[in-house]
């Protein structure tokens with residue numbers, strides 16, 4: 500039998516504005532030449548100006564989406580994004596335990612760029628206790644890393660400390676993203692690998708408001724590369740190079756925090 504084309508799964512919320520969430524995941528996975536599949540957990544009414552409303556889906560249809568994929572597809576890597584509340588986090592964990600969809604990237608989405616909550620506060624504990632222990636890699640931004648660890652993150656040493664705590668919670672690999680840092684020239688992310696190695700990934704900080712969906716794009720790229728069989732360090736480095744290119748080669752869409760350019764060409768390829 501011929502081997503199956505690489506397939507990856509996004510378990511996330513829909514952004515009607517097309518810039519973040521499941522839409523960013525689909526565009527990214529497609530651009531990385533991997534077949535994208537989805538389990539939709541919530542729907543947002545959203546644009547580049549903010550989140551106007553959202554609705555979480557019943558767990559029955561979430562279960563059914565997982566079962567449909569398992570019955571037919573050969574998913575080699577998956578990621579989580581917006582999971583809405585504790586009931587859905589627990590439900591997704593149950594499904595991820597039931598089925599083997601390969602390495603798991605956990606993007607612990609909590610608050611949208613405009614400030615709207617995408618995860619109920621009481622779900623943070625469920626993410627810590629149930630989801631993070633399943634993660635091949637967890638990719639929090641600074642506010643998410645603070646919420647998960649209880650630390651106040653003000654400098655590089657704090658980011659490293661947060662990475663170590665997240666690994667102690669059970670995530671094999673950790674990438675603490677510095678997109679929200681105050682540094683005007685550099686966007687620095689701290690990576691801590693399962694084998695104990697750690698390093699910083701740095702890129703120029705681009706002066707733009709069009710950064711809607713950066714975290715989704717990074718984590719979806721890592722997931723796509725893992726689905727192709729890349730090792731974790733290569734997947735992370737490719738993710739950083741891709742998200743940097745999508746910011747640097749920006750496009751103008753909408754009137755607020757605009758989306759990224761998912762067609763961007765990654766120079767080192």
Ligand SMILES: Nc1ncnc2c1ncn2[C@@H]1O[C@H](COP(=O)(O)OP(=O)(O)OP(=O)(O)O)[C@@H](O)[C@H]1O
Pocket residue numbers: 519610611612639640641676677678679686687688702703704705706707710711712713714715716717739742743746
């Ligand atoms: N202005 C920028 N210029 C260059 N890189 C950036 C910029 N903003 C964010 N990044 C990079 O984008 C990636 C995502 O980081 P960020 O901290 O923005 O994630 P996030 O807040 O989860 O994103 P989002 O919630 O918008 O999806 C990181 O690699 C970060 O360094």
Ligand SMILES: Cc1ncc(COP(=O)(O)O)c(N)n1
Pocket residue numbers: 511512513514519520521543545580581608610611612613617710711712713714715
């Ligand atoms: C459905 C969904 N998932 C994730 C995000 C995070 O992206 P951002 O922080 O850029 O708003 C979002 N806004 N909407």
